[in-house]
Amino acid sequence: MQSDMYTDVRKRLLTVMILVPLIPFAASLAIGYSSYKSSMRQAALERAERIADSHAALIGSFLNERKTDLDVILATIGEQHLASPGRLASILASLQRTSLAFIDLGLTNQDGLQVAYAGPFDLTGKNYKQSKWFKQTCAHGSFVSSVYMGYRHQPHFVVAVMARQNGESWILRATVDQDLFGNLVEGVSIGATGEAYIVNDLGELQTEKRSGGALLEKEQGLVPTISQNAKSSGTFGQFIYATTPLNNNMWRLVVRQNTSEALQELDWAALCIAVVSLLGGGFILILAFTVSNRLIHMLHSKEHERVEMETHLMRAARLAELGEMSAGFAHEINNPLQIMKSEIALMEMVSEEAGMDAPIQEEQKATILDGLHQLGKQIDRCASITRSILKFGRHTGPEITDVNLSEFLPELCEITKRKAEVSGIEFSCSVPEGIPTVRLDAGQLQQVMLNLMNNAIQAIEERHGNEGGQLKVAVKKTDENHIKLLVQDNGKGIRSENLERIFNPFFTTKPPGKGTGLGLSICHAIIDAMGGIMEVSSARNKGTSFTISLPIKAVG
Amino acid sequence: MTTEMMTILLVDDEERLLETTKKLFEKMNIQVFTAQSGQQALNMVETHGVDVIFLDVKMPGFDGMQTLREIKRINPLAEVIILTGHATMEDAVEGLKLGAMDFLIKPLSMKEMLKKAEEAFEKVKRHSVLLQSMKKD
Structure with a gap:
């Protein structure tokens, strides 16, 4: 768990x-x-x-330059000169010397007829009236065409410019080198x-x-x-x-x-991020593991210390209980010892009276036998007390066993009974037939019950002195799975404002040095650990009753 | 009441102890009364003149210390020796404060008991002589 x-x-x-x-x-x-x-x-x-x-x-x-080239030619050289194929070829040659942009040159009149042509194809006399470039040039004055197949059946595009001379329109057109x-x-x-x-x-x-x-x-x-x-x-x-x-x-x-x-650089960034995540993630994991391990370890050792402390407290409370009991034990042993001493003294005296050598008389013999019988009785009385003490000390380590309450409770009452009787307390211990055995640590239950009984005796003494006290210890089966233990006294009772606090550690109403204030808190802890419930009810100057409800099967 | 004969009162809840001790003292020609409770003891003190009282403080009923206080009130000359099975410092201090002559722990031998009783009786005699002479003046 x-x-x-x-x-x-x-x-x-x-x-x-x-x-x-x-x-x-x-x-x-x-x-x-x-x-x-x-x-x-x-x-x-x-x-x-x-x-x-x-x-x-x-x-x-580039395209503008080409248009300008043609504009300049058309403006400076008249159409009559351009119309001669030789002149056009020489102009093309001089253009090609500075730039290889133009493949050919052609001069077209306003009817779309190419009147002159210089270039690698035989296009003189072709009519371009229906061509797009011709129409567009006529409309806008200059035009750069898209690539088309034309009469030469090769993809090419042309630059064309128009000029008006002597009331007629002339169009100079050049093909641009597609490769260039x-x-x-x-x-x-x-x-x-x-x-x-x-x-x-x-x-x-x-x-x-x-x-x-x-x-x-x-x-x-x-x-x-x-x-x-x-x-x-x-x-x-x-x-x-x-x-x-x-x-x-x-x-x-x-x-x-x-x-x-x-976005190639992104790959590098992604790689960096992967490395950083790996390192960072690893760091976080290592940190989380080490820190949580350390914390768990600390928790462990704190828990261990707590358990150790609890054990010490239990032992201390047990010793305190034993100290409380010792008053009763001492009284109960010293009384028979006193009787034995006086019996021996009487027997000695009776035998000396008769004289050392005289035979024992009937009457003396009776006295001595009575004395011896009384010695035996008092020895038995002492022995039963020492047996009780041994029983009290026997349960030391936590040990869960089957506890037969119909034996356990009377034995326990026997220990307290003498102490109670000395204080003139009417002590009753009732165990009805058919109380089941319970599985628990007998030593711990003994400690709890003795603590409650000692408290009860003290409360009775404080109210009644040595006369008129009543202490009742009882057990009964409440249902299939539970038994209930009762310790009831007619002592001075607990003040209602203290009733809530009596199970708190270090709470005590005794003067300093008289009580640790741990007894009831330890009892409560013990019963809690057994899976039981400990309850108290009390009325001022009427009495107090503690009930302990315990499961018949042990917990844990 | 204060003659040469010593009168002892034993107060204890153990009947057998009272019986045997009484027999022993009587064999030594000492007059012994017994009481099993504080109340009985007070009656004895009132009706019989007793010189020395052995008193157990742990008894059911009337508390030993209360008994001691009452005895001292009724008969201040009587000496009380507390004899108990369980001694606590508080009981001893309270007992001596209330005028007990001694505080003894059981078991006590007959010899010691007799010795203590005689010491107490001497004291009682001394005090009564002193009292007599003061009365004469």
Whole structure:
């Protein structure tokens, strides 16, 4: 039972000592990790946005430069000069000397007819009246097209500008080198999985994707969901992305990176957190175990000390009880001794009277025999007292045995009876038939009963002196499982204000040095440990009765 | 009452003790009365002149100390010797304060008892002579 309690306490202690520090510890780690993760993600997004912005500016200025190139040519060189294929070829050659951006040049009149062409394809005389780029250029003055197949049946895009001369409109158009433009767009550096590409408003790829995707292929998923003419950023699938509109919102530049790569540092942070949790958790566990072990050990030793102290107190109370009894014992032994002395003296005197050598007379013989008989009687009386004393001292260690109350109680009463009789107390001890045996420590029960009887005798003496006292000790069976012991006196009684306190340790009404105040508290503790109940009722100057209800089967 | 013959009163609750001791003293030509309780003892003191009283203090009924006080009131000249089986310091001090001549613990031999009785009787005689001479003046 005791060790169960310790296991229970240990469990609770451990639970508290582990959970209390562990919960905030784990929570702070989790919060730290999640805020670190979100700031990492934010940083990755901002990086992607920054790159998208600056890259879009670069691409935008490249396209503007190309338009400007064509504007300058159209403005400075007249359409009549440009219309000659030789002149156009020489202009293309001089343009290609500074930049390889242009593959070909073509001059188209206002009816869409290409009047002159310089470049690798044979496109002179083609009519572009129905082409989108032609219509848009006519409408806006300049235009950069999306990638399309055209007459050459190859994906390409064109830059076109329009000028009015002599009441006629002329359009100068150039094809941009797809490889050069592709390299320009793709040329961003963000990690191993980072890439940049352009899609148009129909979701067609305008540059090749490094992660796989040819020109004019439809972009799946992400791009169609994004607003056409605003910047955006976020995560889609396994990517972190940022987009920026380009080319009059016809195109969008997409910069994206694999989330796992962008947040790579998180792995390191997670590893750190794992190590810290392991070390911290281990520390908490070790601390909890050592501290709780130490506490349990302390509890153990305190409990041990308490038990030791209790044993000492019990022994002290027992000795006090024995001291109380000694008055009765001494009186009862010294009286017969006195009788024996006087008997011997009388016998001596009678024999000396007759003279040493004279034969013993009948009358003298009778006196001497009577004296001897009386000696025997008084010796028996002493012997019965010493037997009682031995019985009192016999039960020392705690030892639970079957106690037959119909023998135990009369023996116990015998010890007290003499003391009571000297004080003129009418003593009754009633044990009815059929009282069951109880399993308990006889020594302890004896101590309790003697204590109660001694108290009763004192209370009677204080009220009645040496005459008129009554002390009743009785036992009865109350139900199948319980017996009730009664010690009732007609002594001075206990004041009602003291009645609640009589079982408190060190409570006494005796003058200093007369009582320890421990007797009844120890009795109460003993009966409690036996699983019994000890109760008291008292009326001032009428008497007191103590009842002890005990289970027939022992507890524990 | 105070003659050359000593009169003793034995007070004890043990009947046999009274009997035997009485026989012993009588064999020595000493007059002995016995009482088994304090009340009886007081009656004896009132009706018979006694010189020396052996008194047990632990008796049922009338308390020994109370008996002692009463005896001293009725007959201040009589000497009381307390003879008890159980001696406590408190009893001894109280007894001597109340005027007991001695406080003796059982068991006591006949010889010692006789010696104490004679000492007490000497004292009684001395006191009565003193009292007589004072009366003459």
